[in-house]
Amino acid sequence: MPIFPAHLSRRRLLTAMAAATVAAAGLTGCSGSSEPGSGPVKAVSQADIDKAMTTPTTVTFWTWAPNIEQEVAVFEKKYPAIKVDVVNAGQGLDAYTKLRTALKAGTGAPDLAQIEYQYIPTFSITKSLVDLRPYGAAANQAKFVDWTWGQVTGPDGEILAYPQDTGPMGMLYRADLFEKYGIEVPATWDEFTAAARKLRAADPDVYLTNMAANEAAGWHGLMWQAGSKAYTVTGSTLGLAVNDAASKKVADYWAGLAKEDLVSTDPDFTDTWYQGFNSGKYATWLTAAWGPSFLSGSAKPTAGKWRAAPLPQWDATKPVAGNWGGSTTAVMAGTQNPIAAAKFAEFLNTDPETTKMFNTVQNFFPATKALLTDPSFTGQKSAFFGGQQVNEVFAGISGTVDVGWQWPPFLDQAVKDWTETTGKALADKADTAAATDQWQERLTAYAKDQGFTVNAG
Numbered sequence: 175m176p177i178f179p180a181h182l183s184r185r186r187l188l189t190a191m192a193a194a195t196v197a198a199a200g201l202t203g204c205s206g207s208s209e210p211g212s213g214p215v216k217a218v219s220q221a222d223i224d225k226a227m228t229t230p231t232t233v234t235f236w237t238w239a240p241n242i243e244q245e246v247a248v249f250e251k252k253y254p255a256i257k258v259d260v261v262n263a264g265q266g267l268d269a270y271t272k273l274r275t276a277l278k279a280g281t282g283a284p285d286l287a288q289i290e291y292q293y294i295p296t297f298s299i300t301k302s303l304v305d306l307r308p309y310g311a312a313a314n315q316a317k318f319v320d321w322t323w324g325q326v327t328g329p330d331g332e333i334l335a336y337p338q339d340t341g342p343m344g345m346l347y348r349a350d351l352f353e354k355y356g357i358e359v360p361a362t363w364d365e366f367t368a369a370a371r372k373l374r375a376a377d378p379d380v381y382l383t384n385m386a387a388n389e390a391a392g393w394h395g396l397m398w399q400a401g402s403k404a405y406t407v408t409g410s411t412l413g414l415a416v417n418d419a420a421s422k423k424v425a426d427y428w429a430g431l432a433k434e435d436l437v438s439t440d441p442d443f444t445d446t447w448y449q450g451f452n453s454g455k456y457a458t459w460l461t462a463a464w465g466p467s468f469l470s471g472s473a474k475p476t477a478g479k480w481r482a483a484p485l486p487q488w489d490a491t492k493p494v495a496g497n498w499g500g501s502t503t504a505v506m507a508g509t510q511n512p513i514a515a516a517k518f519a520e521f522l523n524t525d526p527e528t529t530k531m532f533n534t535v536q537n538f539f540p541a542t543k544a545l546l547t548d549p550s551f552t553g554q555k556s557a558f559f560g561g562q563q564v565n566e567v568f569a570g571i572s573g574t575v576d577v578g579w580q581w582p583p584f585l586d587q588a589v590k591d592w593t594e595t596t597g598k599a600l601a602d603k604a605d606t607a608a609a610t611d612q613w614q615e616r617l618t619a620y621a622k623d624q625g626f627t628v629n630a631g
Contacts, residue, residue, distance in 0.1 A: 215307045218513060223309070226513035232257045233285040233515050235503075236273065238265040239536050245528040249521050256514050263287075267586065270296075273506075277302050283506050285515040289335060290501045291325040292394075295407055295583040297504070298334050304505040305332040309516035314524055321577040322541045326502055329408050334504060336523040339538035341462030341499030342572040343395045343485055346469060349560060350479045351380065351457045359483050363427060366486040370436035373457060383458040384450060385428050386442035387601035390589040391498055392460065393424070398496030398579045399485060400424050403631065405582040412582070412621050415631020416592075417610035423488075425596060429606035439601050448472055460485060462498040463539035463568040470558040477558045482567045484574070495574045500541070539568060546572060582617075584624065591616040 235246075235258050246258045261284065263269050270293060276283035277300070289297060297303050311333040315323050322337035347359065355376045360366040370382035386392065397404060402420035406413030415421070431437040438455070440447050450456050451473040459465060466482060485495055503519040505512060522528055529545055532538040540546050552566040582588050591613050599609035614630070621628050 215305070217310070218308045223513055223517065226511070227253050227517060228255050230255050230257075231511050231514045232259055233509075233511050233518060234259045234261060235286045235288075235518070236261050236263040236269070236284040237288040237503075238262055238269065239288065239532075239538075241535050244535055245522060245531050248525065248528050248531070249518060252521070253517075256518065258518060273297075274300075274302075277506065277508065280508065283508055285509040285511055286503055286505050286519055288338070288501050289504050290499070291322075291337075291497075292391075292581040292585050294326060294334055294502065294504070295581050296585060298328055298332070299407070299583040302507050303332075303334045304507055304509065304512055304516065305334065306336070306505065306516050306519070307331075307333050309513060309520070311336070311516070311520065314520060317524055317543060318541050319543060319546065319572055319575070321497070321575045321579075322500075324577050325579075325581075335502035336504075336519050337500070337541035338502050338523050339500045339532060339536075340541050340572060340575075341395075341464055341497050341539060342568055342575050343392075343399065343460065343462050343496050343498050344465075344568055344571050345458055345460055345483050345485055346465055346480055347458040347483060348454070348456075348476070348479050349481045351454065357457075360486045362490050363486045363488060367427075367431065367436070370431060371434070374436055380455060380457055381438045382436065382456075383460060384438045384440050384442070384447065384456045385432070385460075385600065386447070387439040387597045388441040388593060390592040390597065392442075393592065393596070395462070395496035395498035396424050396460070397421050398576060399494050400488060400496075401494070401576065403578065403580075405580045405588075407580060407583060411629060412626040413629045413631060414582075414614065414618055414621060416588070416617060417607075417614040418631045421610050422607040425600075425606040425610050428600060429603070432600055432606075433603045439603075452476065463572070464499055464537070466556065466559065466564050466568075467537040470556070478560050480559050481562050482559060482564045484567070484571050493574045494576055495571045496579070497575050500539070539572075582621075584620065587620050588617060591620070 233256065237260060243260055246260055250256065250258065263272055273283065273287055318337050319340065322340060326333060326335040326337060328334050355373055357369045357372060360369050373380055373382050397420065400420040400423055402418055404416045404418065404421060432439055440450060451469065452475050459469065469480065484493060487493055503523055505515045505519055509515050526544065529540065529542050533540055533545065533551060545551050546569040552569050553563060554565050555561045556564045595612040595616065596606055596609045599606040618628050618630060
């Protein structure tokens with residue numbers, strides 16, 4: 175059975191959590207080596223790097239990735255003086271709360287931590303992440319998919335982490351149901367609507383898809399695809415526009431399908447939702463590149479019936495995707511071993527052997543261009559997907575993810591407010607676009623209360 179990426183349980187927490195304020199995200203926090211925005215970057219000398227990497231040292235790494243000790247062993251073989259203490263400090267809200275608490279206390283924080291892309295701003299605004307430029311990080315930019323590097327780059331050009339894995343969004347679909355009811359794979363969202371109507375007319379027990387009304391992460395991915403500029407952060411000034419034209423376009427679209435009863439809005443990662451896949455209730459799943467591994471373990475009775483394709487497009491002549499999931503390796507401010515920690519983060523996420531292991535051991539989807547074009551990766555055939563080369567499909571999608579998306583420095587609050595406004599309106603088959611205005615109002619009030627200057631979009 176494939177190992178499912180650990181981020182998924184985090185997503186469940188993020189979409190169901192109570193408000194977890196980051197009042198501490200108000201603009202104070204730990205400072206450390208190579209503090210962002212602190213002036214010209216001075217490179218650490220190669221002599222200092224060589225000395226640090228041959229001096230007996232132990233660095234602590236908080237991560238939820240299962241069996242990552244295998245990758246660590248590769249690093250320790252090359253650098254026997256450096257020992258990496260791997261600690262599973264949990265995942266999701268609990269892990270981030272624990273990390274914030276340790277950083278604020280000034281004791282107990284790790285040298286490095288696994289952090290999802292969407293949480294980089296939450297930690298960077300408190301100056302909790304080491305700028306990796308002095309340790310040679312910039313030389314690695316070309317190794318990563320372009321949009322991932324944007325996700326780890328700060329407003330002043332700081333490099334705040336190394337990309338580890340990704341979740342470009344595509345569509346998994348039931349080829350048998352499409353064939354049975356004469357449905358073509360929809361290339362556009364208009365075609366998706368037409369297919370949904372055709373399927374519901376032919377079989378009232380089947381929906382073309384389920385748009386979970388509790389899933390803020392997937393919804394953000396669709397906003398990303400549509401070109402929303404919901405969040406832009408520059409210092410203490412926050413551009414906030416979760417109700418911009420692109421966001422309302424997404425909201426109107428899905429509200430329309432829900433009102434026609436063309437899609438279901440079942441909460442995801444629940445018993446009902448799992449049963450929906452196994453019973454054939456859902457003919458597609460709009461998901462990320464980790465979805466195929468998950469589905470093959472959770473819907474075994476449907477093996478061989480699924481295929482993968484890109485998301486339907488708003489403009490078929492300009493393919494664009496959003497991203498849902500993925501994480502990074504960051505060095506934490508206050509570390510006493512910045513060189514060893516930075517070089518471990520670099521090795522872990524750029525070495526050909528360890529990056530390949532992230533896919534073969536943890537089933538993570540790659541962030542490196544080398545692996546995304548490696549025939550041993552793209553050429554893998556999945557029996558669950560009828561022998562399709564699913565990795566190749568998502569590797570192509572990865573190159574279309576829009577590079578301009580940013581995250582807010584208070585994601586927990588954004589998720590909570592989305593769930594209680596836009597998500598609720600979707601579930602209630604109400605005016606979901608109008609609910610994005612409520613979402614905007616709530617987030618604006620919260621941001622101002624946290625000390626941000628807010629520019630509403």
